[in-house]
Amino acid sequence: MTNYFALTLSEMGIGKIELAVIGAVILIFPILFVYASKNLDAKGVFEWMMEKPNDWIGKK
Numbered sequence: 001m002t003n004y005f006a007l008t009l010s011e012m013g014i015g016k017i018e019l020a021v022i023g024a025v026i027l028i029f030p031i032l033f034v035y036a037s038k039n040l041d042a043k044g045v046f047e048w049m050m051e052k053p054n055d056w057i058g059k060k
Contacts, residue, residue, distance in 0.1 A: 009019070038044075 009015075014022075
């Protein structure tokens, strides 16, 4: 005999708004992560730094 244990979403206090937020994050996060990863490679950061060398943090 196998016993399973689970709580329903309402027992956890998760309503429709929370489910919508969780779903949006699940869909949006991977897209933004891939987009940011492509723009934060070493070559991209170096090119950005060369565009405005006087704006670097710590440069006086």
